[in-house]
Amino acid sequence: xxxxxxxxxxxxxxxxxxxxxxxxxxxxxxxxxxxxxxxxxxxxxxxxxxxxxxxxxxxxxxxxxxxxxxxxxxxxxxxxxxxxxxxxxxxxxxxxxxxxxxxxx
Amino acid sequence: xxxxxxxxxxxxxxxxxxxxxxxxxxxxxxxxxxxxxxxxxxxxxxxxxxxxxxxxxxxxxxxxxxxxxxxxxxxxxxxxxxxxxxxxxxxxxxxxxxxxxxxxxxxxxxxxxxxxxxxxxxxxxxxxxxxxxxxxxxxxxxxxxxxxxxxxxxxxxxxxxxxxxxxxxxxxxxxxxxxxxxxxxxxxxxxxxxxxxxxxxxxxxxxxxxxxxxxxxxxxxxxxxxxxxxxxxxxxxxxxxxxxxxxxxxxxxxxxxxxxxxxxxxxxxxxxxxxxxxxxxxxxxxxxxxxxxxxxxxxxxxxxxxxxxxxxxxxxxxxxxxxxxxxxxxxxxxxxxxxxxxxxxxxxxxxxxxxxxxxxxxxxxxxxxxxxxxxxxxxxxxxxxxxxxxxxxxxxxxxxxxxxxxxxxxxxxxxxxxxxxxxxxxxxxxxxxxxxxxxxxxxxxxxxxxxxxxxxxxxxxxxxxxxxxxxxxxxxxxxxxxxxxx
Numbered sequence: 001x002x003x004x005x006x007x008x009x010x011x012x013x014x015x016x017x018x019x020x021x022x023x024x025x026x027x028x029x030x031x032x033x034x035x036x037x038x039x040x041x042x043x044x045x046x047x048x049x050x051x052x053x054x055x056x057x058x059x060x061x062x063x064x065x066x067x068x069x070x071x072x073x074x075x076x077x078x079x080x081x082x083x084x085x086x087x088x089x090x091x092x093x094x095x096x097x098x099x100x101x102x103x104x105x
Numbered sequence: 106x107x108x109x110x111x112x113x114x115x116x117x118x119x120x121x122x123x124x125x126x127x128x129x130x131x132x133x134x135x136x137x138x139x140x141x142x143x144x145x146x147x148x149x150x151x152x153x154x155x156x157x158x159x160x161x162x163x164x165x166x167x168x169x170x171x172x173x174x175x176x177x178x179x180x181x182x183x184x185x186x187x188x189x190x191x192x193x194x195x196x197x198x199x200x201x202x203x204x205x206x207x208x209x210x211x212x213x214x215x216x217x218x219x220x221x222x223x224x225x226x227x228x229x230x231x232x233x234x235x236x237x238x239x240x241x242x243x244x245x246x247x248x249x250x251x252x253x254x255x256x257x258x259x260x261x262x263x264x265x266x267x268x269x270x271x272x273x274x275x276x277x278x279x280x281x282x283x284x285x286x287x288x289x290x291x292x293x294x295x296x297x298x299x300x301x302x303x304x305x306x307x308x309x310x311x312x313x314x315x316x317x318x319x320x321x322x323x324x325x326x327x328x329x330x331x332x333x334x335x336x337x338x339x340x341x342x343x344x345x346x347x348x349x350x351x352x353x354x355x356x357x358x359x360x361x362x363x364x365x366x367x368x369x370x371x372x373x374x375x376x377x378x379x380x381x382x383x384x385x386x387x388x389x390x391x392x393x394x395x396x397x398x399x400x401x402x403x404x405x406x407x408x409x410x411x412x413x414x415x416x417x418x419x420x421x422x423x424x425x426x427x428x429x430x431x432x433x434x435x436x437x438x439x440x441x442x443x444x445x446x447x448x449x450x451x452x453x454x455x456x457x458x459x460x461x462x463x464x465x466x467x468x469x470x471x472x473x474x475x476x477x478x479x480x481x482x483x484x485x486x487x488x489x490x491x492x493x494x495x496x497x498x499x500x501x502x503x504x505x506x507x508x509x510x511x512x513x514x515x516x517x518x519x520x521x522x523x524x525x526x527x528x529x530x531x532x533x534x535x536x537x538x539x540x541x542x543x544x545x546x547x548x549x550x551x552x553x554x555x556x557x558x559x560x561x562x563x564x565x566x567x568x569x570x571x572x573x574x575x576x577x578x579x580x581x582x583x584x585x586x587x588x589x590x591x
Contacts, residue, residue: 016468025422025467026429027460028448037464040522044414044465047523048478051411054485061483062490065298065312065539066563070341086205091436098431101440 016041108136108268109586112325113358115271116173119166126166126176126220130159133178133222136269144245146254146263148183149191150223158220165218173355174332175218180273182261183224184231185211185316186305194307195227195239195257198434198454208305209337210274210316217332217355225273226260229456230425231281231309233257234528237519238458245515246289247587248553252512255285255528261319262289266587272320272329276306278313279413280507280532283544286319287507287556290546292573292583293319294326297563298539299344301330302337310420311342313413313536321583323545323573324358330566331355350567362571365394369401369500374531381506383548383555383582388504390580396572401499403492406534408485410526413533415469415482421459422466428454461522490538497562502572506531507544507556535560543569546582554585 018038022029029037064070083096092099110118118124134152141147155178162176186192186204193199207215214221228238236244236259244259246252247267254263258275262285265273275282277295286293294317301316308314318329331354337343350360368391375381388398430436430450437453440446455463469478496503509530518525535542540560547557561568577583 018464021464021467021471022448024471025463026426026444026447026451027455027463028445028452029460037461040461041464041468043523044461044526045468047526048411048415048465048469051408051415051481051485052477054405054408054481054488056481056484056488059484059487061480062487063312063483064342065486065490065537066344067487067490071343071345072341073338081205087432088205089201089203089433091430091433100431100443101446103443 016045109321110271111322112177112179112271112320112328113322115177119176120171126159126162127156129176130155130178130220130222133270137223140267140269143250144247144263144267145242146226146244146260146267146269147180147223148193148195148226148241148260151190151221154190155220155222158215162218162220170218172218173328176220177218178220178222178270179214179329180261180264180270181211181221181224182227182258182274182276184227184276184307185274186307187211187221187224190224192224192307193241194231195229195241196454196456196459197240198428200240200435202434204305206305209302209339210333211305213335214332219332222270225258225264228257228259229459230307230421231257231276231278232421232458232462234280234284234525235513235518236260236285237515238456240456243515246512248290249512251514252553253288253515255288255508255512257281258319259285262286262291262293265289265291265319265321268586272318272325274316274329274333275319276314276316277536278309279417279529279536282317282319283532283542283556283558284508284528286544288512288554290554290582290585291319291321292323292326292543292545293317294330294543294566294569295535295541296330296334296566297344297541299342300346300541300564300566301333302335302340302343304337304339308424310417311424312420313417323570323577326543327354327359327570344564346564348564348567359570359574360567362575366396366501366568366572367499368396368398369496369503370398371401371403371406371496371503371505373403373406374505381555382550384504384506384557387547387557387576390576391504394575394579398504399500401496401503403496403534405485405488405492409489409534409537410530412482412485412489413529413537414465414526415478416486416537418462418466419470419479420466422463422470425455425459425463430454486537489534493538493540502568503560505558505560507558508532511550511553511555531558539563541566541569543573545573545576546585548582
């Protein structure tokens with residue numbers, strides 16, 4: 001099994017940038033935790049990279065396991081939820097809005 | 106009433122008035138009280154609503170309702186949304202979450218008169234093979250409390266194996282019904298993708314997730330499947346099927362298998378594993394029952410684990426983006442900005458394995474890597490699916506081990522994530538192909554139960570259940586009990 005990621009299509013360094021990934025994933029990861037996660041991800045990506053040996057020339061991707069498409073429905077309102085009930089578990093609300101820290105000063 | 110009565114036996118006892126549903130439900134609640142401290146297989150119990158539902162079932166019975174499922178207690182994996190009852194998915198993120206609606210599986214079982222006595226422990230967001238990733242603590246295997254029950258439906262498996270309940274719901278994304286069923290010595294069925302509605306089942310990887318029954322016998326699995334399954338317009342991937350055997354299975358039970366089957370042995374599942382005495386004995390037993398065993402090949406099996414961890418992690422990173430500290434779930438204290446709110450709520454709310462999978466999925470979906478990982482994995486997924494299609498031109502069903510090992514020690518694999526992922530070696534190929542598969546107890550290794558896996562073409566759960574019921578009429582592995590539960 002390869003110990004290094006091999007699938008970098010740009011031919012650039014394939015060292016995992018945990019800070020960038022964490023920013024994309026909206027996860028606060030700092031200091032020692034970052035180094036440990038980088039090691040873990042390197043091992044996982046190395047395992048995943050073993051699949052690169054499979055010849056997939058001319059093979060169509062399969063997204064639904066039974067190769068069918070999701071069913072659509074007509075665009076009609078079928079339910080009338082009660083906002084107060086749906087928001088009963090929200091951390092902070094007012095007048096049916098969700099409250100978050102100020103975005104625009 | 107015996108601790109180890111099956112659902113069918115309890116149904117017969119209720120019908121003849123041996124006890125009431127209220128008495129039966131109280132006995133189940135007492136068992137949870139007694140056994141849960143040692144096993145930790147329940148996250149919550151709902152005595153009040155269970156006894157109210159049991160009272161209603163007794164009233165319906167008194168008015169002439171004779172449905173086989175009426176008044177039968179069971180447990181839900183804590184991944185199914187339940188209106189007005191906590192639903193945690195084993196996560197700190199949802200440790201305070203009360204769903205505003207019921208999952209379709211929950212409403213189907215309630216409509217059948219079945220009584221949910223509590224919600225079982227699980228790996229966080231169903232990500233794990235040992236139940237060690239739960240925010241609510243590790244579950245113990247009833248056969249040996251120093252060992253794991255498997256995962257992610259480890260709480261359901263342990264509760265059934267310990268005789269606390271005769272049936273529990275589970276979910277299976279890459280093996281999460283079958284592997285814990287094998288490690289705890291019970292029967293577990295992952296139905297065909299689309300057979301059971303995913304509406305209200307907290308999503309991990311939506312193209313793989315599927316709910317199913319965990320029981321001691323194949324007959325009880327069929328009973329529960331008959332209630333859980335069915336078309337649901339609220340799930341866009343729900344299959345619209347009309348299978349006569351399924352419509353009649355609750356009332357009539359499993360049909361008797363009336364012909365010999367050709368059973369395929371995929372050589373890639375047996376090559377590196379000498380420690381499968383139980384499977385060897387099962388092969389002999391199946392031949393004695395008149396079935397023919399033949400070798401087949403599923404040549405892309407080796408790629409299934411890497412493909413699974415690309416696709417499942419990518420779908421997880423997308424599905425779990427909804428947990429943002431805004432609408433429901435955990436929110437960090439005193440957020441300084443919207444970005445800070447998102448990042449700290451998610452950092453505090455998710456456990457280590459969930460973060461690893463989110464980051465793995467984020468990596469494989471990121472710019473420049475999508476084709477090399479996600480698209481490549483989807484192409485190999487087709488090759489894996491075609492392997493099964495080819496095999497089923499030669500055989501009726503496939504027989505394979507469920508898990509590479511019996512139950513392992515707690516903490517044995519927690520620092521070696523890739524080794525933990527290899528626990529899914531024999532279960533992820535069928536998940537990727539969306540096929541039904543079932544794990545049955547087939548023997549013991551050093552006192553620990555072993556499971557064998559039967560795999561069928563799509564929507565042929567009837568074949569699995571008929572063969573499993575025939576096997577369980579000839580063997581008694583499914584009747585073995587752990588010596589000391591508490």
